[in-house]
Amino acid sequence: MLPAVTRFFHPVLPSRELSKGEAVVTLAGRRYGLSRGRSEVGARALGDAPPARVCERYGYLWLGDEALPASAEPAIDDEGFEHVGCFGARFEAPLHVAFDNFSEDEHTPWVHHFLGWREADLSRLDFRSENHPDRTEVRYSAPQRPSVWTPALLLLPGDHFHNQWVTRFDPVRTVYTLHWFDPKTRRPRPVVSRFAIYFVPETAGRTWLHTFAMARLEPASLRFLMPVVRRVVPFLGRNEVGDDARWIPNVAGTPFSFEGMRLGRFDAPLVHNHHLLETLYWQASMG
Amino acid sequence: MASPATVGHKVVTHRTLPLVGALHAPDAPWPAVPLRKLGGRPVKVELAGVPFAVWRDAKGALGAVLDRCPHRFAPLSAGRIRPDGRLACGYHGWHFDARGQGVSPSQPGLTGCSVPSVMAFERFGWVWLAARDAPPGGELFDTEPLPFVTSWEAWVPRRLSAVLATLDQCPALDLLRARLGWDRSAAAGVRCAREASPEGFVERWEGTLDRALAWPARVPEGTSFRYERSFREVPLRATLRLSWPGRPEVVRAELFPVPEGPSSTRVVVFLFAKVASAALPWALRGRIPALLGAFTADPGQRRLTPSADDEPAFAVRFPALVQSRAALRALAARVPTGVDQTPKPWTGYKTFEVVERREETATMVTLRLRPRDGSALPSYLPGQHVTVRVTLPDGARAVRCYSLSRAPSEDGYQLTVQRTTRDGRPGLVSCYLHDHAREGTTAELRSPSGRFVLAPGALPVALVAGGVGLTPLLAMAQGLANTGAQRPCTLLLGFHSLSQVPFRETLEALCRAHRWLRVVLCLSDGALPEDSPFTCVAGRITPDVLLAHVPAEAEFHLCGPAAMLAALTPALLDRGIPPERLHSEAFGPASVVALRAGAPPAATVTFARSGLQVPWDGHTSSLVELARNHGITIPTGCCVGSCTTCMTKVLAGSVEYRQAPGEAVPEGQCLVCIAVPRGDLTLDW
Incomplete structure (x- = not known):
């Protein structure tokens, strides 16, 4: 139990x-x-x-x-954002497996189909992570891969995708803030989306991810496009989470310990997250 | 610091998982998967509970690797085949060639990304797997070349031993025998004899046909027949051969019972025939669906369960067959049938109790431990270690790693601990265990781990130990003996004097029982015993001594103090031993050697956020260990400077690394798991 x-x-x-x-x-x-x-x-x-x-x-x-x-009672960091939808997704895996998957974006080119970058652009990937006593903070930035959906987010070819998140453990949740920018001028594109994902253990082998999708449009002159954004952002979020949910049974048996794994630099937040998962969330040794 | 410590020490080779166990013997190929099942995607195949990903690239080249990405353990069979023929993991895109050499596309400079691989080759329409160094499998059945007719496979929900023990009752074989030899009503006139051979045994059944045969040739009633059934252990297979003396026709089936998991077996059959008419092999092929139907018509496989009622009658009529069954049961016991039934490794620490204490020498004690909750223990690979956490008399906890000093056994884990001192100070944990560990004493253990294990393959083995470095190598030698592989092995041990050599009785017994094993003692005090079962040499282990007793083509496994490895490793490389055949593990304060050469004798390390200033005197392996010793836990991952989990900001001062970081370290940061201070240092922690 x-x-x-x-x-x-x-x-x-x-x-x-x-x-x-x-x-x-x-x-x-x-x-x-x-x-x-x-x-x-x-x-x-x-x-x-x-x-x-x-x-x-x-x-x-x-x-x-x-x-x-x-x-x-819960308070989602939504300042400046409009809630545009919420949904749950079932992950047939223990909490730590589902959580690990959402603690790195290294898998993006292989598991996902819209957000993020292509394998060919890996050399242009920028990654930073910071471990703190109560949280982890991670940033990824790389060229956004081409997709039929990019016009719906008011993106131009060559724009860069930026995903920045903070993970906390009371309860386990990560707030992802996604935006795009022109790599030459560093000017952000109008759509900024945010997903607060709560990792909820149903049983030892099943986890629910409850996602709260948010968005904002800047500048104010483009707010007339908000009805489109209200539809596109949760739709894309549901699809991306669905990609993860479809993959996750493949690794459902992954042990909590990283013993024997050849971890790389993108896994640094995972190790710290497990430590915080044990000490802050479970408050009990998983052993 | 005590005996073989492995945390933080670099490893060795990528071929470290129990593939040889799955393959039963290094030169024994297994039929794994029909070639027709390999399309544009990899296929998962399980042998003795070990999963393999098998693939064929666009040019037809085959590859087979352990079905587990070394990165985050995703199944590689869920990946894809890249245009360049490499197998890519479906999770993070790590890709591998047929020898298992891997690359992380997101971090191309990352080393150690390889996955254990085996050799895959095609023969008779099947992909066969064998250990990497096995001889090519082109001549699998060359004893009697016959035209190949067809192959088929049947999945049997029974363990290998049950299938082997009752193979003669297999419905398909019954049918084959009844069609081409005799049926049960004619069994009374059949003679059966059995002969043992070095490879297995042969049974010969002879009699006279009580009816005419229509195929594979027209054979009249009254013709004598001969039915031979032989079993070989390596590769494990049964050969069934039917012939009619004086006639040219021969039908031969080669059956490979392949253990899939602990409770299922695949029986792969290759049928060969020599008949008078060229069309008749096709006629035989046409009969196969009927045979296959008979094989699978009994879903419960009741006929594969030995019938106790039949045994007495069989014993009277065919005592040779009963002997054969006993031999088969013994054979089945030697073949791995899967790892799923074995207890799984645990996470975190588990409480163990010392159940036996044995003094090996004046400074070495062996402890046998069992879990206090009585649970079954997972097996391990000889050479692996356990992390031991003890509570010292003052209430403080301390952690050390110790190699398991024997091959896996059901009665617990065995550690051998050397009482250590460093610069005159007693080793914290080793002295505690020497002074306090008695029957009933508890300690906490993590599940066995470590990559310093026996390199698979058929090459000779050199096990070279200095002092207590013997412990993992003794386990490897015992592990070799348990496989029955008869791989030439030299255990070369360096000690000061004979009295310091532990496990002498065990080593003697091993040498007596296994002629392929030789023990060479290098005694640096020069006092060689007059009567010893071992080869004794005066002096330390040097490259010359080593290569005088070990063939240069061996797989070298070195375990001992860092100074020993530092002396032997470059010398062996200089003499042409390729690095992939050098496997080593240092114990003790490996980093101190580098540190003493380049670091000042004393420095002060300040952990700024913790408000702690502690002295660095060169006795600690890394800044992480220094922090831990003073109650600061810095999260770490790989402990070899690759994962960057421990990346810490340097506020003042500088560090040096005891091994090259796997990643570029940004200015102003350091990887504390492999770093030591260059002088006074302030860290943001």
Whole structure:
């Protein structure tokens, strides 16, 4: 059985999926019944699960300990962004495997089909990462690969893709901020998107990724295009996460320890993340 | 610091995984996959529980590597074949040639990206896998050249031993024998004899046909027949041969029972025939679907389960067959049938208990440990080590690595610890284990790991140890003995005197039992024993001594103090030993050698954010270890300066590296896992 994780609020179900009646969700192997009353949503612990309560934020139902104060309720770093959609994706793999996949972009040319760069542009890849006691910060930058979708994001051929993210562990989540820029002038393109992805362990072998998509358009004169962006950004986000979900069963058996792996420089955040995963999130040795 | 420490030490060779175990014997090819199944994508094949990715490039060249990318363990069979014929991992694009040499496209300078590979070749429409150094497989069945007719395979949900023990009851063979030899009603008139041979054994069944045969030739009733069934261990196969004395026709089937996993076996059959009419092989080929149908018609494979009721009758009528079954059971026990049933490595630490303590010499003690929770232990490769964490009497915890000093055994892990001192100071953990470890004492162990293991292949083996460096090499020698491969092996050991040589009885027993093993003792005190089962030489191990006792074409495995390796390695390279045949592991403070040469005798290292100033006196292997010794945990990954996990900002001062970093280190940063200070140093940690 996984250690209990309800000392943090975790997103467990899109609000739209509990319009009425009851739904059963599983968090770290513990089952809860969620039901919507006239004014609020209630949580009922099933089996041996400890009591929990639900709050509703950002179009999702979030589950946490019954005693968690209101100050512990989730707050997504969305300043300056508009929420444009949210969705869940099931990963048939343990938390650390799904999480590792989202802790590096090295796999982009092989697993993904739109965002990121081509194998041919690897020599132009710029990568930075920083390890901190409570988080990791990572940046990737490289030429955006050609795609039929680039016009929808107001990109021009040759633009560079920039993905910058911060991962925290209360609960496990990463906020990715993606933008594009002209490599000659360094001027950013109008669309900036942000995805806050929460990594939620359902069981020891299955993880849900709940994603909150955000976007902004600059300058203000282009805001009339926002209806297009509202559709394109979540669509692309869902596709990219779907690419990862399709690949992940191939590596689902990867051990938590990196013993024996030939890690490279892009894996530096993963090692630190595992340390923080153990000490900050699980607060228990996985051994 | 105690005996063979491996954390942070560089390794060796890419051919380090248990492929030889999967292949059973270095020169034994296995039929792996029909060539027709290889299209534009790699195919996964499992042999004895070890997965291989097999592929054929556009030009038809074959490749086979362990189906696990060395980077993040993605299955290479889920990858793709590049236009240049290399196999690319589907995750991060690392790509490999047929010899397993790998490249990370995102980090082209990264070394050590290779994956273990085996030899793949095509014969009779199948891809065969064999150890890299095996002889070419073009003459697999050259004892009696017969025209090849066809091949087929059947998957049997039984372990190899069950399939071998009852191969004579296989429905397809029954059918073949009944059509071409005799049926059960005629069995009373059949004679059976058995002969052992160095390679296995042969059974001969002779009798007279009680009916006429229509194919593969018109053979009248009353003709005598001969049915021979032979088994060979290397490569593991059964040969079934039917003939009719005085007639030219011969039908021969070669059956390869291939262990797939612990509970399944693939039986691959190659059919050969010599008949009077050129059309008849085609007639035989037409019969194959019927034979195959008979093979698979019994989904439960009940007939592959030995029937206890049949045994007494068989024993009376055909005692030779019962002997054969016993021989087959023994043979099956020697063939690896898969690793899935074995316990899996654990993560983190597991609590063990000392169950036996044995004094080897005045300064070496052997401890046998078992898990306190009674759980079964995963196996390991001879040469690997475990990380041991102990709680010292003052409550502090300390961690060291020790090689496992014997081949895998079911009764626990065995470590041999040398009491060490460095510059007059007692080794923290080794002295604790010497002074305090008794039956019932607990210690925490991580799962066995390490890449310093026996190089696979058929080449002779040189195991060269200085002092307690013997421990992983002894395990390798025992491991070689357990495989039964009879690979020539020389164990060359350097000690000060005979009294310091541990495991003398074990070594003597090994030498007595295995003529392919030779032990050479180099005793630096010059006092050679008059009567010793070993070859004894006065003096230290030198390149001349080494090459006088070991053939130059051997795979060299060196384990000992850094000074020994520093002396031997360049000398061997100078004498033409290629680096890929030099496998080494240092123990002890390997970095101190470099440090003493270039670093000042003392410096102060400041960990700025921790507000800690500590002295550096050259006794610590790296800045990471220094930090750890003072309660600062800096996250590390590879510990060999490649992954950059430990990249730390240098606020003042400079560092030098005890080995070249795998990556360019930005100005103002350093990789603390391999760095030592050049003088006073301030780190941002």
